[in-house]
Amino acid sequence: MIQLVKVNKHFGPLHVLVDVDLTVKTGEKLVVIGPSGSGKSTLIRCMNLLERPSSGSVIVDGVDITAPGAPLTKVRQSIGMVFQQFNLYPHKTVLENVTMAPVLVKGVPREEAEASGLEFLERVGLKHKANAYPSQLSGGQQQRVAIARALNMRPKIMLFDEPTSALDPEMVQEVLDVMIGLSQEGITMVVVTHEMGFAREVADRVIFMDGGQILEEGPPEHFFEAPSHERTKLFLSRILR
Numbered sequence: 001m002i003q004l005v006k007v008n009k010h011f012g013p014l015h016v017l018v019d020v021d022l023t024v025k026t027g028e029k030l031v032v033i034g035p036s037g038s039g040k041s042t043l044i045r046c047m048n049l050l051e052r053p054s055s056g057s058v059i060v061d062g063v064d065i066t067a068p069g070a071p072l073t074k075v076r077q078s079i080g081m082v083f084q085q086f087n088l089y090p091h092k093t094v095l096e097n098v099t100m101a102p103v104l105v106k107g108v109p110r111e112e113a114e115a116s117g118l119e120f121l122e123r124v125g126l127k128h129k130a131n132a133y134p135s136q137l138s139g140g141q142q143q144r145v146a147i148a149r150a151l152n153m154r155p156k157i158m159l160f161d162e163p164t165s166a167l168d169p170e171m172v173q174e175v176l177d178v179m180i181g182l183s184q185e186g187i188t189m190v191v192v193t194h195e196m197g198f199a200r201e202v203a204d205r206v207i208f209m210d211g212g213q214i215l216e217e218g219p220p221e222h223f224f225e226a227p228s229h230e231r232t233k234l235f236l237s238r239i240l241r
Helices: 040-046 072-076 094-105 110-123 139-151 169-183 196-202 220-225 230-239
Strands: 002-011 014-024 029-033 055-060 079-082 157-161 188-192 205-210 213-218
Touching (some): 002 040, 014 040, 014 213, 029 196, 040 157, 169 188, 188 196, 196 220, 205 230, 213 220, 213 230, 220 230
Parallel strands (some): 029 188
Antiparallel strands (some): 002 014, 002 055
């Protein structure tokens, strides 16, 4: 479970998150939508303290990670994150990219990390690319490797920050298919995305952000069929043409 309590974030004079209260239940699939600059990415990056809130609390599985002396490193080991950019090590093979974190951070024996890494590469359809280098892969394949890398840490929570926004259109679906498969497991997922079809299919709940605030939330059927906030209606009318 993730709880944000009265979270504010300032970047200089910009107030990018404004008194945000949000609870993500264990196993929930939450999709965050909104226009550019609405605070979506800052929100998700506050969930594992990649961005530290200016005020307020972030509580993960009962641990206030914003408190002084909080075991942040330990908590982060249970949170996987996939970014817009793939951030793979170019001089390492696919399998090496997937196994580094369990070995170096968790102390998992290399043989065990490689075995589980191959399992996760198979899950994302890339076991046959285990010995390739990132430069030999398409953007969609690199993002799928990034997902396998996150999964190899066996996280309880997965955060996705616009994972398809840097991809060519024909590569988007292959990444979404992996995420759809992942959503059918018990893992908690928070996804910032502009892919409304994915939100309809996967989300338990959708939240709409604008101006650093959560303006509306609800199940997908409410959200896409009968939104109540005027700003939500305007946003959806522009992207669901």
